[in-house]
């Protein structure tokens with residue numbers, strides 16, 4: 510089972526916008542680019558909203574039917590480990606195996622010895638097409654890298670085999686994610702990690718390394734974009750080198766997590782995948798629900814009232830809401846508007862402050878990040894919020910589709 514060359518993480522907090530999201534992919538297809546939708550919702554998000562993995566499957570199936578989507582689509586068990594995979598087995602056909610917590614845990618020395626023995630052929634100086642300087646690996650470095658990553662990859666193998674035993678071989682897509690580790694992986698580390706993944710027999714379709722810079726939720730990349738471009742192309746080069754030599758799927762590609770809204774690196778990503786003729790998977794940060802808020806604000810009336818209420822309650826509960834996301838948001842509290850100020854805004858002003866348009870002078874990334882974690886408040890509004898989503902559906906859908914197509918799909922997959 511293969512994922513396809515380009516794929517994009519979709520789905521949303523409240524499970525209402527699948528059809529509007531598919532409309533963006535249908536437009537891409539009309540422009541000649543096939544992108545496979547992958548619904549994903551993390552365990553954390555399920556806990557806060559009170560949904561179950563089966564709800565995501567139902568939403569995906571219903572949206573695909575309603576939109577008349579004829580292509581492949583998947584439902585991702587996002588960032589799972591052995592302790593929480595069970596709830597996802599039946600309804601997911603894509604498993605993102607997260608072994609970040611095993612990274613740095615030392616493998617048994619006998620395991621390291623046999624790994625180093627088996628991959629002695631990797632010791633030396635490699636000319637990797639696409640990387641200017643030779644990639645050097647001596648035995649002690651090989652041993653060090655195995656010491657850092659082997660236990661994590663072994664764990665990934667264990668999770669993969671567990672899922673495979675339950676679902677059957679070839680019945681699901683596997684991603685290995687290492688994006689939540691502390692340090693980015695160097696090219697030579699990625700090479701050794703891929704060797705270990707091949708050793709474990711994991712037919713990984715995607716791998717999510719950690720890149721340098723910050724991938725905060727719902728806002729632009731923060732870091733050195735030129736440095737990112739170099740890292741990204743090196744990773745592409747290493748993957749191309751590895752799939753030609755190791756028993757790995759030839760379709761293995763990079764996966765970028767929290768990839769929505771990273772406008773300042775989309776040019777580098779688009780250029781990289783073209784230069785290397787590579788595929789790409791992009792996961793998003795679940796910001797579609799912010800388009801719902803934008804749609805509500807623009808609709809005016811009770812829609813704008815709900816948008817203001819979500820803001821005022823989020824501001825009052827800022828510590829509680831930001832807690833679970835502390836490492837992936839950066840809010841400058843001095844730059845948050847007061848409830849009184851927001852109370853005077855028109856729907857257009859509310860939408861402009863929230864919409865991720867860096868060129869707009871009143872766009873406020875602090876407000877955007879706070880509202881992004883404020884979905885718990887919207888969930889607690891319950892029927893009032895959900896009824897407004899139904900009532901203002903056309904305005905909301907328009908914003909959901911435009912955000913996905915114009916700000917994400919187009920710059921990533923349709924330029925050049």
Ligand SMILES: [Zn+2]
Pocket residue numbers: 588686688689717766767
């Ligand atoms: Zn991730």
